[in-house]
Amino acid sequence: MIRSVSRRAGAGMLLSEDFQDGRVLDGVRFVNPFNPANDPLIDAILTP
Numbered sequence: 001m002i003r004s005v006s007r008r009a010g011a012g013m014l015l016s017e018d019f020q021d022g023r024v025l026d027g028v029r030f031v032n033p034f035n036p037a038n039d040p041l042i043d044a045i046l047t048p
Contacts (some may be wrong), residue, residue: 003028013045
């Protein structure tokens with residue numbers, strides 16, 4: 001349900017530790033915010 005709502009809202013990325021990190025499903029990429037390897041990606045989307 002979370003993925004479906006994210007896709008319908010036009011989100012390209014979903015931050016969650018509950019999904020397979022890096023997986024893309026229906027255009028929504030799942031990103032684990034607690035994985036240090038994702039820090040540059042998260043910084044890029046949070047920096048104005």
